Amino acid sequence: MEKRGHALNTWLRRVYNNPMNSGIVGRKLVVEKNGNKILKAINFNVKPGRLVGLIGPSGAGKTTMMRAIVGIQIPTSGSLAIDDLAAGSSELRGRIGYVPQSSSVYEDLTVYQNLAYFASLINASRAAIDTVIKHVDLTGQRNQVAATLSGGQRARVSLAIALLGEPDILVLDEPTVGLDPVLRHSLWQLFRRFAHSGKTILISSHVMDEADRCDDVILVRDGKLLWTEAREELLRHTKTRSTEAAFLKLVEAA
Structure with a gap:
């Protein structure tokens, strides 16, 4: 426990300072578990007021990234900040609403x-x-x-x-998995209202068509970042009409 506390304090002392960014910002973020790199030097920004999807297949590192954001998982290197506060800071505890895959009900x-x-x-x-x-x-x-x-x-x-x-930051890990289309649609409408009210909201999914509901997308595969930007820009960049087609094109080009 002492060792973990020291590791957390060491992580919190890493100061990330970029006045041009707000929301959730990761730079060259690396997370290792048992000697294996789960996240491999990824850069991303989750902007307030935007509905942001963290999209990728199972095992891509989505849950690990979310656990790092909410302060459960200590990053190995790189920087991770929320409104210029290091992820895991005590000042952030009351500001983050986290819904893990496992139900807390x-x-x-x-x-x-x-x-x-x-x-x-x-x-x-x-x-x-x-x-x-x-x-x-x-x-x-x-x-x-x-x-x-x-x-x-x-x-x-x-x-x-x-x-x-009343958190202003929401981190939701696969909140619509296994739901029927009507319920999924209803929840995504709710998420959109929250995002457009000014909250910072990140939602993970392994279902590619759910990215089509997002303003911005972060695409990951095998712990590597494929894309982090507006969904519309992704489609223009890849000259495709769907996030799934864009994802496949980025994988081929990687």
Whole structure:
């Protein structure tokens, strides 16, 4: 534990200073696990007010990148900052809402009880619970036991938990995986509203067509960056009509 604490302090002392950028900024970011490079010197920028998709096949390094952003995974080298604060800084803890792939919902509790429990951990008010329930459109399921919810409804509960602290940065790891098209569409509409309200939002997916819903895309494969820029610019650059076609063209050129 002491060794991990020292490593974290060492990482936090790496100062990243670029006044031209805000949001989430990674430069030459490297993450190693058991001697294997998971992220290989990647550069990216997640801009506030833009719906940004982190897209790539399974095993590309998406979850590792997100864990580094929220401060769970300590980078090996490079820099990673959020609004000029090093990722993992104590000043960022109340500002980030993180939804991992594994559900944090307690199935034996109702929707409201789940939110009340997590609200108690961060001293969020009852009014905040009511607000997030409305935000994710779960008013009708407020008193429903989580075990009886659909997959899409559980995904909304997880999102509501992340929103309790009124974060201005949202990091969502495959939030729509396994959902039917109608529920996926509904959640992406919600994500777009959050992004266009000025929040910094990063959403990962291995489904290429989900990138077509994004303003900007970060394409990764085998821990390497293929693209980080506006989706429209990606299509122009590759002379393609879909993100999937663009991805394949970039892979061929790499």
